Amino acid sequence: MHETVQPATSLQSLTVALIGNPNTGKSTLFNSLCGGKARVGNFPGVTVEKKVGKYRFGDRQITLVDLPGTYSLSPRSADEMVSVDVLLGRQKEVTAPDAVVCIVDASNLERNLYLFSQIRDLNLPTVLVLNMWDLATSRGVQIDVEQLSERLGVPVVTTSAHRREGIERVTDAVLQAVETPGTKPVQLFPQAFYDEAQQLDEWLVANGEPKTHLFLRERMLLDIRGASEEAASQPDQTKLKAYLEEARGRLAASGHRIPAIETKLRYDWIRQQLDGVFTRSDTDQRLSTSDRIDKVLTHKVTGMIVFALIMLLIFQAIYTWSGPFMEMVEGLQNAANDLVGGMMGPGTLRSLLVDGIIAGVGSVIIFLPQIVMLFAFISILEDCGYMARAAFLMDKLMTKVGLSGKSFLPLMSSFACAIPGVMATRVIENRRDRMVTMLVAPLMSCSARLPVYILMIYTFIPASLLFGFLSLQATVLFAMYAIGALLAIPIAWLFKKTLFKGETPPFVMELPPYKWPSPKIVLDRVYDRSRAFVVRAGTLIFAVTVVVWALGYFPGDHTAQHQLAQQLETLHASPEENAEKIDELSAEFDSVSGALIRESYLGRMGKAIEPAVRPLGWDWRIGIGAVASFPAREVIISTMGTIFSLGGEVDEEDPSLKDALANATWPDGRPLFTVPVALSLMVFFALCAQCGATLMVIRRETNSWRWPIFTFAYMTGLAYIAALLTYQIGTSLMG
Amino acid sequence: MATQPDSLKRLDELKSIGQQARIIDVVGDDSISVRLMEMGLTEGEEITVLGFAPMGDPVEYSIRGYRISLRKSEANRVQIESAE
Numbered sequence: 001m002h003e004t005v006q007p008a009t010s011l012q013s014l015t016v017a018l019i020g021n022p023n024t025g026k027s028t029l030f031n032s033l034c035g036g037k038a039r040v041g042n043f044p045g046v047t048v049e050k051k052v053g054k055y056r057f058g059d060r061q062i063t064l065v066d067l068p069g070t071y072s073l074s075p076r077s078a079d080e081m082v083s084v085d086v087l088l089g090r091q092k093e094v095t096a097p098d099a100v101v102c103i104v105d106a107s108n109l110e111r112n113l114y115l116f117s118q119i120r121d122l123n124l125p126t127v128l129v130l131n132m133w134d135l136a137t138s139r140g141v142q143i144d145v146e147q148l149s150e151r152l153g154v155p156v157v158t159t160s161a162h163r164r165e166g167i168e169r170v171t172d173a174v175l176q177a178v179e180t181p182g183t184k185p186v187q188l189f190p191q192a193f194y195d196e197a198q199q200l201d202e203w204l205v206a207n208g209e210p211k212t213h214l215f216l217r218e219r220m221l222l223d224i225r226g227a228s229e230e231a232a233s234q235p236d237q238t239k240l241k242a243y244l245e246e247a248r249g250r251l252a253a254s255g256h257r258i259p260a261i262e263t264k265l266r267y268d269w270i271r272q273q274l275d276g277v278f279t280r281s282d283t284d285q286r287l288s289t290s291d292r293i294d295k296v297l298t299h300k301v302t303g304m305i306v307f308a309l310i311m312l313l314i315f316q317a318i319y320t321w322s323g324p325f326m327e328m329v330e331g332l333q334n335a336a337n338d339l340v341g342g343m344m345g346p347g348t349l350r351s352l353l354v355d356g357i358i359a360g361v362g363s364v365i366i367f368l369p370q371i372v373m374l375f376a377f378i379s380i381l382e383d384c385g386y387m388a389r390a391a392f393l394m395d396k397l398m399t400k401v402g403l404s405g406k407s408f409l410p411l412m413s414s415f416a417c418a419i420p421g422v423m424a425t426r427v428i429e430n431r432r433d434r435m436v437t438m439l440v441a442p443l444m445s446c447s448a449r450l451p452v453y454i455l456m457i458y459t460f461i462p463a464s465l466l467f468g469f470l471s472l473q474a475t476v477l478f479a480m481y482a483i484g485a486l487l488a489i490p491i492a493w494l495f496k497k498t499l500f501k502g503e504t505p506p507f508v509m510e511l512p513p514y515k516w517p518s519p520k521i522v523l524d525r526v527y528d529r530s531r532a533f534v535v536r537a538g539t540l541i542f543a544v545t546v547v548v549w550a551l552g553y554f555p556g557d558h559t560a561q562h563q564l565a566q567q568l569e570t571l572h573a574s575p576e577e578n579a580e581k582i583d584e585l586s587a588e589f590d591s592v593s594g595a596l597i598r599e600s601y602l603g604r605m606g607k608a609i610e611p612a613v614r615p616l617g618w619d620w621r622i623g624i625g626a627v628a629s630f631p632a633r634e635v636i637i638s639t640m641g642t643i644f645s646l647g648g649e650v651d652e653e654d655p656s657l658k659d660a661l662a663n664a665t666w667p668d669g670r671p672l673f674t675v676p677v678a679l680s681l682m683v684f685f686a687l688c689a690q691c692g693a694t695l696m697v698i699r700r701e702t703n704s705w706r707w708p709i710f711t712f713a714y715m716t717g718l719a720y721i722a723a724l725l726t727y728q729i730g731t732s733l734m735g
Numbered sequence: 736m737a738t739q740p741d742s743l744k745r746l747d748e749l750k751s752i753g754q755q756a757r758i759i760d761v762v763g764d765d766s767i768s769v770r771l772m773e774m775g776l777t778e779g780e781e782i783t784v785l786g787f788a789p790m791g792d793p794v795e796y797s798i799r800g801y802r803i804s805l806r807k808s809e810a811n812r813v814q815i816e817s818a819e
Contacts (some may be wrong), residue, residue: 072773076766108801111775224764259764263772267780280800291785300789392804396790399806405793506770508809511795511802 676730
């Protein structure tokens with residue numbers, strides 16, 4: 001079938017575009033073809049991920065371009081236009097494809113062929129891949145593949161990508177499609193339409209835009225307010241829009257109403273092609289099993305109970321089960337520190353290695369357990385078909401906030417950690433919904449805030465009972481968790497009304513039949529996400545940690561501190577004998593360290609912002625703590641330990657830190673921390689964006705510095721105002 | 736067809752599970768209406784109600800051999816007639 005006709009040099013290297021509906025196993029096929037090696041980036045100016053893989057097939061070098069999953073090629077936004085641009089060779093970063101592979105779900109052929117029928121209009125060598133063949137067969141679907149191939153005029157192959165079945169046939173078929181001259185595309189539309197497309201070409205040429213692809217002109221006519229209009233850069237947009245409107249008017253007058261005509265004609269054509277080729281047995285066991293499962297899982301009562309249990313399980317996993325793994329990471333980090341400590345004495349280099357580099361790597365790896373847990377659950381739920389049901393159940397609730405059911409899981413996950421939460425917004429196809437969800441996700445009270453809450457609550461909030469039964473401390477803790485979630489509602493609404501205005505996006509969602517999740521798909525997905533986090537966000541998080549280390553270390557003279565550290569290390573060799581000496585030197589070391597951080601750039605920044613934090617009831621020491629905790633909120637505890645001269649090794653339950661805070665005073669002797677100050681600090685940390693890692697993940701997901709900067713600005717502003725109100729109102733109430 | 740009277744039944748008026756209807760038209764030309772058509776809700780097709788989410792919205796339907804979830808506001812764009 002595919003013996004090389006002639007050694008055509010142009011065929012040595014082939015670019016192939018891979019496209020398909022969502023949930024057709026496209027990524028799995030991509031990974032199977034490229035062996036998991038892919039370069040991942042972003043297309044410029046849009047949030048669309050660019051995934052390109054390379055592999056050898058015989059004497060050919062194949063470049064495979066993965067296009068985002070889509071139901072149609074009718075671009076309505078710059079994001080959707082990317083696929084059209086790549087396919088037409090208009091995308092500068094990708095070579096024009098020599099062939100297109102269209103992957104479809106074999107069990108749902110009719111709807112999936114809609115996209116195929118549009119791709120056919122591109123007039124490129126095309127291969128149709130009927131994926132999930134094993135499932136389709138077991139569901140009683142029968143397809144006459146040869147007959148289908150003959151009717152469609154393209155090679156058709158069957159695969160079960162998750163089992164690696166039929167993968168080689170795909171490239172075989174691509175070569176076959178490239179080598180055999182394509183059949184002339186069927187003229188689906190009435191002649192009047194092609195006449196209009198021809199006239200449009202003449203109009204465009206007359207207006208300075210020669211050589212527009214026929215496909216683009218067809219899209220301009222068919223997509224009312226579509227994105228393809230902007231592809232014609234020369235003509236005046238208003239004139240072009242007016243012309244297109246007239247053209248559509250002419251077509252409507254002759255009985256071809258746009259947009260209904262396109263879907264009607266394509267689906268009629270599909271039905272003709274499938275007649276006698278595609279059959280589904282009426283006694284479809286799987287479907288009825290799916291029906292029975294759905295009766296329970298989407299039921300008012302049982303459905304909600306199961307949903308709540310699944311969400312609880314996920315939350316438990318990322319909040320609690322990832323704990324031991326995170327401790328392991330910390331253990332490794334300590335081991336690395338000891339190793340460095342054993343190799344060199346205290347000094348700037350050691351400080352850079354331990355507090356800068358090892359801490360930086362640790363601050364990246366520490367998030368992996370949560371990311372792995374969340375994405376394992378997401379992949380399982382998506383692959384078995386439950387994810388769509390979860391969105392179905394939660395949609396009404398989330399529309400009240402202006403979002404959709406798909407935003408629920410990312411937001412809920414953010415209560416454990418905003419990083420996997422932000423990464424999980426990928427399940428939301430609509431750009432505006434996804435952006436709003438991403439921007440409010442860091443408001444959810446994550447586990448890193450807990451140490452701050454615990455320190456403040458147990459030190460300053462009395463352990464009394466409200467109304468005789470409610471613990472005051474527990475109430476304050478609950479309030480801290482509630483404040484972010486409650487504020488997220490008006491803020492999401494505000495963002496929807498201002499920054500991300502536009503028509504409500506369709507929620508229209510496919511509910512796939514239930515199936516057992518495939519381990520390969522789940523593992524692939526988890527690996528893919530974790531790798532993306534480490535490689536693309538990790539480097540930025542690492543850089544932030546090192547920069548903040550440098551700001552806290554320089555420009556002070558650390559000679560005395562290093563000498564003390566050296567002496568202490570020697571003394572620690574026999575701690576019993578030198579107990580007194582150790583205590584004495586430790587105290588000196590702590591006070592030297594405290595002085596150094598106060599003089600560092602970070603300390604100066606803290607002092608510089610004192611006038612700004614005074615109205616919150618804070619002094620410059622708390623200011624430094626707030627500035628220093630930019631990489632991560634929990635850093636404020638060790639920073640305050642250092643500033644209050646206790647050394648950096650304290651944790652939130654350290655009695656000496658509690659005492660130091662309780663005894664800290666203003667220069668005039670008034671106590672520094674009062675209940676309103678403690679509350680204002682907690683409220684600030686509940687709402688601020690002091691988490692470099694989250695901001696870097698937002699930067700990575702949005703492919704722009706604009707959004708992390710915006711998130712930081714709005715959250716800091718919000719945190720400041722809320723802390724100000726808390727302190728001022730609190731102080732006046734306490735009178 | 737765009738001038739059809741609004742007295743026609745709409746898809747969101749189907750209130751019980753198992754009810755069937757035939758699609759006459761999808762009203763509108765914005766992204767929601769286009770998506771509905773692209774998903775196969777076109778003239779002449781039969782559509783069946785499969786179930787309702789806990790708060791009665793969205794609704795699960797079956798069409799062209801697969802299941803789809805539509806919000807009521809989306810189903811309201813679909814003009815239907817009862818199918819025998």
